[in-house]
Amino acid sequence: QLQLQESGPGLVKPSETLSLTCTVSGGPIDDSHYYWGWIRQPPGKGLEWLGNIYESRSTYYKSSLKSRLTISGDTSKNQVSLKLNSVTAADSAVYFCASGQAPYGDNSEFWYFDLWGRGTLVTVSS
Amino acid sequence: SYELTQPPSVSVSPGQTARITCSGDALPKKYAYWYQQKSGQAPVLVIYEDRRRPSGIPERFSGSSSGTVATLTISGAQVEDEADYYCYSTDSSDNHWVFGGGTKLTVL
Numbered sequence: 076q077l078q079l080q081e082s083g084p085g086l087v088k089p090s091e092t093l094s095l096t097c098t099v100s101g102g103p104i105d106d107s108h109y110y111w112g113w114i115r116q117p118p119g120k121g122l123e124w125l126g127n128i129y130e131s132r133s134t135y136y137k138s139s140l141k142s143r144l145t146i147s148g149d150t151s152k153n154q155v156s157l158k159l160n161s162v163t164a165a166d167s168a169v170y171f172c173a174s175g176q177a178p179y180g181d182n183s184e185f186w187y188f189d190l191w192g193r194g195t196l197v198t199v200s201s
Numbered sequence: 202s203y204e205l206t207q208p209p210s211v212s213v214s215p216g217q218t219a220r221i222t223c224s225g226d227a228l229p230k231k232y233a234y235w236y237q238q239k240s241g242q243a244p245v246l247v248i249y250e251d252r253r254r255p256s257g258i259p260e261r262f263s264g265s266s267s268g269t270v271a272t273l274t275i276s277g278a279q280v281e282d283e284a285d286y287y288c289y290s291t292d293s294s295d296n297h298w299v300f301g302g303g304t305k306l307t308v309l
Contacts, residue, residue: 114300121285121287121300121301121302121303122236122238122244122287122289122300122303123300124289124297124298124299124300127298135296135297135298137297138202138297139202171243171244182295183291183295183296184231184291184295185232185250186291186298187232187234187246187249187289188236188244188246188289189246189249189255191243191244191245192243193243194243
């Protein structure tokens with residue numbers, strides 16, 4: 076059974092890069108039956124989809140973050156990573172790693188998250 | 202950018218039916234999904250592909266979709282159903298996903 080665990084610094088300075096890792100257990104991240112994603116939630120606010128990755132090669136990003144966001148996979152460590160550049164206080168949030176099944180491979184129309192990590196709080200402050 | 206619109210709050214008494222709507226232009230052609238999030242916890246999927254219920258989700262949770270509006274219905278809402286509920290779907294390109302703004306359900 077898949078399990079997801081987010082990790083990374085809880086405090087990042089403005090203008091620096093926010094880096095988080097999602098360690099996956101119970102299955103390989105390059106399994107073609109699954110995809111992986113990142114979602115965040117600012118304190119007291121709603122969920123925001125950030126991006127997805129499939130087979131460690133196909134990536135999909137929220138348009139407004141595309142210039143600052145990179146999602147990648149490390150099959151040797153079985154981890155999915157998120158890097159967000161030039162952060163500001165507006166990037167402070169709980170960041171969730173999540174996964175879903177890809178019943179038709181990279182046909183993303185039927186993708187949805189059915190497993191979530193517990194989330195990790197990141198605060199952007201000097 | 203694509204948006205899904207939900208009412209900020211819905212309130213019902215225990216045993217009543219709660220209905221939470223989600224409006225989006227692509228919903229006639231795209232599935233809606235619903236997540237329940239209780240305070241301090243990760244979201245949990247309660248409805249997928251408009252109306253299908255994952256195993257372990259009580260039968261009182263149901264979903265429907267008509268035109269540009271998807272609806273989550275909780276029949277006989279219970280106090281334990283108090284939570285924030287989010288709809289989720291993709292735009293017409295299938296490359297960008299979005300959550301609705303969330304609806305706070307109060308059962309008291």
